Structures are given as C-alpha cells and as structure tokens.
Amino acid sequence: MIASNPLDYQVCEGCESIVGAGTVVCPNCHGYRFDNDPIRVVDQALILGSREKRSVTLEDLVEG
Numbered sequence: 897m898i899a900s901n902p903l904d905y906q907v908c909e910g911c912e913s914i915v916g917a918g919t920v921v922c923p924n925c926h927g928y929r930f931d932n933d934p935i936r937v938v939d940q941a942l943i944l945g946s947r948e949k950r951s952v953t954l955e956d957l958v959e960g
C-alpha cells in the first residue's frame with residue numbers, strides 16, 4: 897500500500913504519477929523533478945486510487 901508507506905514513493909512533478917523513491921527519471925514523462933513529501937504522496941495515491949480501481953499503471957511504475 898502506497899498510503900501506508902509514503903516514504904517509499906514520490907510524486908512526479910511533470911505528470912503527477914507516483915514512482916518509487918529511488919526513481920531518477922519518470923518512466924511516464926521522463927521528468928526528473930519529484931515531490932517526496934509524504935503528505936503529497938498519500939494525497940496523490942488516494943486521488944489515483946479513486947480514479948482507477950485497478951492500479952495497473954501504478955504497479956507498472958513501481959515494478960519498472
């Protein structure tokens with residue numbers, strides 16, 4: 897769960913997708929600016945979670 901481990905993730909400033917904390921370049925938009933504020937991460941996780949029940953994209957990002 898992203899919401900329970902926000903420190904393991906960060907939010908891309910370019911496309912607002914959630915990527916792993918160690919990500920240097922966003923796999924989605926190739927942006928390199930991330931917001932690692934845990935509050936922002938949880939917020940974004942909830943937003944994405946409410947938009948799509950199946951978080952295929954999120955898992956792809958985390959795995960990738």
Ligand SMILES: [Zn+2]
Nearest residue numbers: 908911922925
């Ligand atoms: Zn991005």
